[in-house]
Amino acid sequence: MDSDTIIDSTLRTVEWKNDKVIMIDQTKLPNDLVFVEYDNFNQIANAIKTLVVRGAPAIGVSGAFGLALAVLQSKATSKEGLLIDLEDARKILFATRPTAVNLGWGLEQIMSVAKTGDSTDQIIELVISKAKKMADDDIDINKSMGKNGSVLFENDDTIMTHCNAGALATVAYGTALGVIRATRESGKNVKVIATETRPIQQGSRLTAFELKHDGFDVSLIPDTAVGYSMANGLVDKVVVGADRIVKTGHVFNKIGTYQVATMAKQHGIPFYVAAPLSTIDLETKADDVVIEMRKGSEVTGIGEKKTAPDGIGVINPAFDMTPPELISGIITEKGVAVAPFEESLKKLFQAN
Numbered sequence: 001m002d003s004d005t006i007i008d009s010t011l012r013t014v015e016w017k018n019d020k021v022i023m024i025d026q027t028k029l030p031n032d033l034v035f036v037e038y039d040n041f042n043q044i045a046n047a048i049k050t051l052v053v054r055g056a057p058a059i060g061v062s063g064a065f066g067l068a069l070a071v072l073q074s075k076a077t078s079k080e081g082l083l084i085d086l087e088d089a090r091k092i093l094f095a096t097r098p099t100a101v102n103l104g105w106g107l108e109q110i111m112s113v114a115k116t117g118d119s120t121d122q123i124i125e126l127v128i129s130k131a132k133k134m135a136d137d138d139i140d141i142n143k144s145m146g147k148n149g150s151v152l153f154e155n156d157d158t159i160m161t162h163c164n165a166g167a168l169a170t171v172a173y174g175t176a177l178g179v180i181r182a183t184r185e186s187g188k189n190v191k192v193i194a195t196e197t198r199p200i201q202q203g204s205r206l207t208a209f210e211l212k213h214d215g216f217d218v219s220l221i222p223d224t225a226v227g228y229s230m231a232n233g234l235v236d237k238v239v240v241g242a243d244r245i246v247k248t249g250h251v252f253n254k255i256g257t258y259q260v261a262t263m264a265k266q267h268g269i270p271f272y273v274a275a276p277l278s279t280i281d282l283e284t285k286a287d288d289v290v291i292e293m294r295k296g297s298e299v300t301g302i303g304e305k306k307t308a309p310d311g312i313g314v315i316n317p318a319f320d321m322t323p324p325e326l327i328s329g330i331i332t333e334k335g336v337a338v339a340p341f342e343e344s345l346k347k348l349f350q351a352n
């Protein structure tokens with residue numbers, strides 16, 4: 001294909017270059033900033049599964065790029081044959097992680113566009129250009145979301161965030177960290193408190209890394225210090241990302257988000273969620289959202305080091321649900337939704 005995706009000034013998590021997908025290998029951060037190159041959709045599926053790439057919008061775009069590789073890999077000579085190969089790849093990519101709605105959304109966007117092609121050549125062209133456009137759109141959406149959210153934050157605010165909803169969780173710029181970036185770009189001085197985010201430390205490995213990379217004043221706390229920080233006046237506001245938001249305003253995000261939101265409520269601290277409309281699932285009920293359960297070794301050790309006895313039982317959910325009554329506002333690229341969310345979220349979609 002002739003042109004590649006646009007590079008943004010901050011960290012670029014995933015891009016399309018010379019008919020290959022380039023990604024930052026997030027399992028190597030913060031010690032090494034290394035890029036991996038893939039030319040096969042199975043490699044992308046594996047990268048999503050093993051968290052080489054993670055974060056809801058980033059896996060949505062990665063899934064789309066996976067299908068772009070699949071059309072190039074296919075040996076089909078007819079439109080029908082190519083669509084069958086594409087559907088096989090879609091299933092493999094979709095099965096990698098269940099909670100973030102963006103993955104299914106990204107795959108569906110590509111499947112719909114593929115079906116409009118008349119020939120294999122046209123389908124290849126359409127799929128690749130749609131996947132690249134989704135990547136570029138993701139950055140624009142994050143910037144609009146950032147602007148919409150920045151008005152909610154004051155000069156000299158200290159903002160707590162949980163997990164990583166930054167450039168590394170999107171194509172670039174970030175959702176929750178995009179709001180923090182936009183607040184700084186609007187001329188306000190802000191400090192950040194990042195939770196470590198056990199068990200696999202997206203807060204310390206990724207958020208602390210990316211904010212330090214971009215020159216923010218960021219302090220790291222263990223997850224267990226959320227209550228202490230709020231009770232001692234160290235936090236003015238909270239902003240986190242989301243993997244799936246259902247129409248009632250229930251937010252599914254990294255495990256521990258519910259605790260942070262509950263503690264914020266206890267201390268009268270505004271708790272915001274920043275997410276694109278592609279993270280909002282108007283179909284699924286909160287009770288039906290599948291929470292990914294991850295392997296026990298993430299809890300019984302830190303990295304390679306064992307920190308628990310052999311044979312111990314482990315419960316390791318990757319996500320939890322924060323109910324709408326704990327949420328001050330949902331920041332999107334189309335505006336900020338407030339309670340009652342069923343109405344306000346619907347309005348944002350109508351504004352689309």
Ligand code: MRU
Nearest residue numbers: 054055056165169175241242254
């Ligand atoms: O398991 P992860 O690292 O993919 O979980 C990521 C999160 O929970 C993020 O907060 C969420 O995807 C929002 S990303 C903009």
